[in-house]
Structure formats: C-alpha cells, structure tokens
Amino acid sequence: MSLLRKAWRYLWIYGPRRTLFKIAGRSRRKIPFVSARRSTRRDIALIGCGQFGVATIGYFLIRRFGRCLEQVYDTDMSKAQSASSILGARRVANSVEDILRDPQTDLIYIASNHASHADYAVAALDAGKRVYIEKPVAVTLDQLARLNRRVEKKPDRVSVGYNRPFSGAIKTLRKTFRENPSGPLSLSCFVSGHVIGADHWYRIPEEGTRICGNAGHWIDLFVHLLSWRDLPSIFRIQMMSADLGEPDDNFALSIATDQGDIFSLMLTARSEPFEGINETINFQQDSIICKIDDFRQMTIWDGPRVKKWRFWPKDVGHRVGIEQPFSDTPRRKWLEVQTSTLLMLRITEMVRKGEAEAEFSRSQALDELRSWETLQ
Numbered sequence: 001m002s003l004l005r006k007a008w009r010y011l012w013i014y015g016p017r018r019t020l021f022k023i024a025g026r027s028r029r030k031i032p033f034v035s036a037r038r039s040t041r042r043d044i045a046l047i048g049c050g051q052f053g054v055a056t057i058g059y060f061l062i063r064r065f066g067r068c069l070e071q072v073y074d075t076d077m078s079k080a081q082s083a084s085s086i087l088g089a090r091r092v093a094n095s096v097e098d099i100l101r102d103p104q105t106d107l108i109y110i111a112s113n114h115a116s117h118a119d120y121a122v123a124a125l126d127a128g129k130r131v132y133i134e135k136p137v138a139v140t141l142d143q144l145a146r147l148n149r150r151v152e153k154k155p156d157r158v159s160v161g162y163n164r165p166f167s168g169a170i171k172t173l174r175k176t177f178r179e180n181p182s183g184p185l186s187l188s189c190f191v192s193g194h195v196i197g198a199d200h201w202y203r204i205p206e207e208g209t210r211i212c213g214n215a216g217h218w219i220d221l222f223v224h225l226l227s228w229r230d231l232p233s234i235f236r237i238q239m240m241s242a243d244l245g246e247p248d249d250n251f252a253l254s255i256a257t258d259q260g261d262i263f264s265l266m267l268t269a270r271s272e273p274f275e276g277i278n279e280t281i282n283f284q285q286d287s288i289i290c291k292i293d294d295f296r297q298m299t300i301w302d303g304p305r306v307k308k309w310r311f312w313p314k315d316v317g318h319r320v321g322i323e324q325p326f327s328d329t330p331r332r333k334w335l336e337v338q339t340s341t342l343l344m345l346r347i348t349e350m351v352r353k354g355e356a357e358a359e360f361s362r363s364q365a366l367d368e369l370r371s372w373e374t375l376q
C-alpha cells in the first residue's frame with residue numbers, strides 16, 4: 001500500500017516515465033516498452049549500475065538518444081546484468097579495462113562508489129575517453145591532484161555531476177540579475193536527506209562520509225553562486241553535529257567568507273522523507289531575495305516586484321547536468337568544482353578529526369594540491 005502511494009506521489013512529482021525508471025532501478029526489473037527506442041549512437045559506457053546509474057543517468061540518456069549504451073560495468077555482476085537488461089545496453093563488460101580498450105566507446109559515465117570516481121576518471125582520460133564523473137569527483141587530496149593534472153590539460157573532456165547549478169530555479173535566479181551580482185550573499189539550505197544507516201557505504205570513512213556523499217552538493221551550490229561575482233580567498237567554517245558519535249549526520253555547517261558572504265547547511269535525517277530528499281533554499285544578494293521550495297517552486301522578490309515559478313517535473317538539474325557532454329550549455333567550470341571539492345575535503349577532515357572550527361584559505365589549499373601533484 002505504502003509502495004503504491006509512493007509511486008502515485010512520484011507520478012505527480014516526476015511524471016510517468018521517470019517514475020517507471022525509478023521503479024525499474026529499485027526492482028531491477030525490465031519494464032516493457034520504456035527503453036525500446038533504438039539509437040544510432042552506441043559510444044557510451046556506464047560504470048556503476050546502482051539506482052542513480054539506472055534510474056537517473058540511464059533514464060536521461062534513453063530519453064535523449066534511445067538505447068545508446070554500448071556497455072555497462074559494475075563490480076556486482078547481477079547489478080550490471082539487470083542494468084543492461086533495463087537500459088538495453090549492448091553488452092556487460094567484465095572489467096573497466098574492457099571498456100577502456102574498446103575503440104567504440106568514446107564517453108564513460110562514472111556512477112560507482114565515491115572512492116573509485118577519481119581513479120576511474122584518470123584511467124579513462126589516459127585512455128583517450130571523455131568522462132562524466134558523478135559527485136564527488138574525489139574523496140582525498142591525492143585523488144583530486146591526480147585528476148586535476150589531467151583535467152587542466154583536457155578540460156573539454158570532463159563533465160561533473162554536481163547538478164544544482166543546472167536546475168531551472170538556479171538558472172532562472174541567475175537571469176534575474178541583469179548584470180553580474182555584486183556584494184555579499186547569504187545562502188541557507190535546509191535538507192531532509194535519506195536515512196542512511198551507520199553501515200551504509202556512504203558512511204565508510206574511505207568513501208568520504210556523508211560530507212562527500214551529500215553535503216558536497218550544497219557546498220558546491222554555494223561556490224557556484226559565489227562565482228557569479230568572484231570567489232573569496234578565505235572561508236571560516238563551523239561545524240556542529242547533533243551526535244558526536246555520528247558527526248556526518250544531523251549537522252549544521254556554517255561558512256563565512258572574507259567578502260562578507262554567509263552560508264548555512266542543515267542536513268537532517270531523523271526519518272525517511274516519503275517523497276525523497278527535500279530541500280528548502282533561501283538566498284539574498286543585492287536587491288534579490290529568493291526562496292526555492294524543493295526545486296518545485298520558487299519565489300523571487302526584486303525590490304517591489306514579486307514573481308513565482310513552478311517546476312514540473314521537479315528539476316534539481318539532473319537532465320541538463322547529465323546532458324553536459326552533448327549540449328551547448330557550458331559545462332561546470334573546473335575552477336568552481338576544484339574549489340568546492342577542496343572546501344568539501346577540508347570539511348570532511350574536520351568531521352574526521354572532530355574539529356568544530358577551521359579556516360580554509362583557497363590559495364593555501366591550491367598550493368597543497370600542487371604539492372600533491374608533484375608527488376604523482
């Protein structure tokens with residue numbers, strides 16, 4: 001009964017086709033007709049065939065191109081096989097090397113565990129492929145350094161899965177500023193996330209904890225909004241967790257910058273949100289005040305003017321994010337992703353060490369990254 005009610009609710013939020021893909025991803029069952037359209041392109045591979053790989057990346061690729069996957073790979077063969085059947089992939093690869101050696105494959109989507117993203121991306125770039133890397137792009141500084149060295153040489157071959165900047169709401173907000181915004185900004189994000197047990201792979205320290213797994217999205221959104229003006233040099237960070245035994249869950253993160261900006265993120269997971277992750281975002285800069293309700297509705301006040309928008313289906317930016325490798329929309333700028341990843345890694349370190357306060361200097365972090373690069 002609860003599953004039926006959930007499916008009904010998802011129909012209203014995401015529309016029928018995407019709901020079917022979400023059901024297929026969970027049940028690992030092929031749904032007749034939904035992925036029947038043939039494609040002339042068969043140059044794409046998918047590594048990591050879990051829920052996101054099937055129900056989101058798979059959905060948006062099929063929506064655009066039909067059955068375009070040349071091959072899929074997952075360390076869990078049953079996941080790879082069910083994904084191949086649901087998405088109509090041509091074959092299941094036995095290893096990542098199979099994919100890297102395949103001349104037919106030009107573009108690789110990486111949606112596996114967090115600790116594997118950077119190394120798969122490095123190997124793919126070294127093999128001459130293009131890559132789409134799901135968030136986070138790295139969970140350690142040395143991984144980021146290895147990746148950074150490649151991306152700086154071949155920036156046009158890399159797309160990144162931090163998608164909130166591609167949402168209808170954030171793109172509309174950007175257009176509301178007739179010129180580049182100036183002056184300090186305030187951003188507050190209240191996020192009801194999924195309940196993730198202490199034994200879930202997101203929580204494993206080597207996977208970067210929930211800071212890399214989840215919080216990175218809103219840290220990246222903050223950095224993206226800052227980049228509309230220019231990026232600050234110094235970020236003062238405070239972290240407060242409800243339970244010191246589980247510092248990466250139910251926490252409040254605050255950041256102030258040397259340009260007078262202020263950011264807060266509360267990530268709470270006291271109970272499972274029935275409709276999936278739920279985000280309330282409040283923003284102010286110049287004369288603009290903006291309220292985004294779960295990327296489904298938005299209100300913007302600009303002085304005396306007020307305007308409201310609805311986004312159906314719910315739009316957190318997945319479609320445009322996933323289509324980056326094919327679209328004219330500019331890809332996420334590496335400088336932004338590099339900065340938000342460095343900031344996220346510093347906050348991950350705070351959580352690991354139980355630090356409540358820290359200062360992050362962008363130039364020092366970059367120097368450290370360069371020194372890791374010279375060790376590679």
Ligand SMILES: NC(=O)c1ccc[n+]([C@@H]2O[C@H](COP(=O)([O-])OP(=O)(O)OC[C@H]3O[C@@H](n4cnc5c(N)ncnc54)[C@H](O)[C@@H]3O)[C@@H](O)[C@H]2O)c1
Nearest residue numbers: 048049050051052053074075076079111112113116134135
């Ligand atoms: N951008 C977004 O909004 C968003 C939302 C959800 C998830 N994600 C990201 O998508 C990725 C996958 O998350 P998910 O929710 O599908 O998790 P999941 O657990 O459902 O899937 C992960 C899959 O990766 C496979 N895997 C694990 N280690 C592997 C390895 N070394 N090589 C190949 N495959 C491996 C697992 O067997 C599993 O099938 C993560 O990076 C996650 O952060 C992004």
